[in-house]
Amino acid sequence: MASRGELLYPESDRVFLEPYLPPPDRQVKDAGVPFVTLTFATSLDSALSLAPGVQTALSGPQSKAMTHYLRCRHDAIMVGVGTAIADNPSLNCRIQGVGGYGGEGLVGQPRPVVVDPLGRWQLTSETKILKLAKEGRGKAPWILTTKTPDSENARLLEEVGGCYIVLGSRTGASEERPSMTWLDMLRAIGTRGIGSIMVEGGGVIINSLLSAENAEHISSVIVTIAPTWLGQGGVVVSPPRTEGSSLPVARLRKTKWQQLGDDVVLCGSLGA
Ligand SMILES: NC(=O)C1=CN([C@@H]2O[C@H](COP(=O)(O)OP(=O)(O)OC[C@H]3O[C@@H](n4cnc5c(N)ncnc54)[C@H](OP(=O)(O)O)[C@@H]3O)[C@@H](O)[C@H]2O)C=CC1
Numbered sequence: 001m002a003s004r005g006e007l008l009y010p011e012s013d014r015v016f017l018e019p020y021l022p023p024p025d026r027q028v029k030d031a032g033v034p035f036v037t038l039t040f041a042t043s044l045d046s047a048l049s050l051a052p053g054v055q056t057a058l059s060g061p062q063s064k065a066m067t068h069y070l071r072c073r074h075d076a077i078m079v080g081v082g083t084a085i086a087d088n089p090s091l092n093c094r095i096q097g098v099g100g101y102g103g104e105g106l107v108g109q110p111r112p113v114v115v116d117p118l119g120r121w122q123l124t125s126e127t128k129i130l131k132l133a134k135e136g137r138g139k140a141p142w143i144l145t146t147k148t149p150d151s152e153n154a155r156l157l158e159e160v161g162g163c164y165i166v167l168g169s170r171t172g173a174s175e176e177r178p179s180m181t182w183l184d185m186l187r188a189i190g191t192r193g194i195g196s197i198m199v200e201g202g203g204v205i206i207n208s209l210l211s212a213e214n215a216e217h218i219s220s221v222i223v224t225i226a227p228t229w230l231g232q233g234g235v236v237v238s239p240p241r242t243e244g245s246s247l248p249v250a251r252l253r254k255t256k257w258q259q260l261g262d263d264v265v266l267c268g269s270l271g272a
């Protein structure tokens, strides 16, 4: 650990991740969809947290530093509104040498993207992402929604350079429970110059992205497995199975494992 909360991730460990990462100068694909890395930390019973709305530390210091390294290797980082509300996360990169942490400007900082179809995320002066953007230690967020944004939220967001991106609701979704398709969400950010994105969570986001319908959008998966059982009632990763199918939902290819402290990191490829 370096000063001011800066994290170090050694060159020797970075090599292991390279085959699963987007090339540094990657441009958006033809279909306007970025390179997608799904990455999260899980317990041995597939839980992301002890309960919905409860932030739970699973990663040890080394794997936490790895996650921050991943953040600087992607143009954007995505979470669902459940995570934004529960965790009040930073969603920046604190690796020593990136912008705001010893480096120039915002070099190496990912764009936070929050999926909030109903506009549930209330922004305030205490919202960490906004504070970090003001301090030059992270980029301002984009919020994907289907609703007309609340004017005070929009003001707070625009003040730091963020914005709402309003998308149509998916066909068949009800008016009370609008939802956006992954293709629409990925295209919306792809057309705004995002060539790569890491999807961090939480449970609803991950299970929907891993479903048979959407898994083709994922290029790489990088999972930290912590040696603990959180027990029943947690937010778990367990994507829906296609109705009537007895086949697994998805299986990784070209897998590699690496021990980081007490944790194990599993990398693999998915999609086309
Ligand atoms: N261990 C780890 O690595 C991580 C852990 N977490 C933990 O996960 C928990 C939060 O997970 P969870 O409660 O499942 O919430 P999520 O962060 O997955 O957010 C879920 C919400 O996002 C919206 N959403 C998700 N998918 C779509 C879609 N396709 N279209 C439109 N809207 C969508 C919905 O909002 P709406 O309901 O308004 O329609 C949904 O309820 C927290 O406890 C957090 O700490 C989070 C990230 C990583």
Ligand SMILES: Nc1nc(O)c(N)c(N[C@@H]2O[C@H](COP(=O)(O)O)[C@@H](O)[C@H]2O)n1
Pocket (backbone or CB within 6 Å): 040, 041, 055, 056, 057, 058, 059, 063, 064, 067, 079, 083, 087, 088, 089, 090, 091, 092, 200, 201, 224
């Ligand atoms: N990699 C990882 N390990 C854990 O143990 C976690 N709980 C998480 N959670 C994710 O990280 C966000 C919080 O970190 P920052 O405040 O942004 O540094 C949290 O919101 C989850 O997305 N991740």
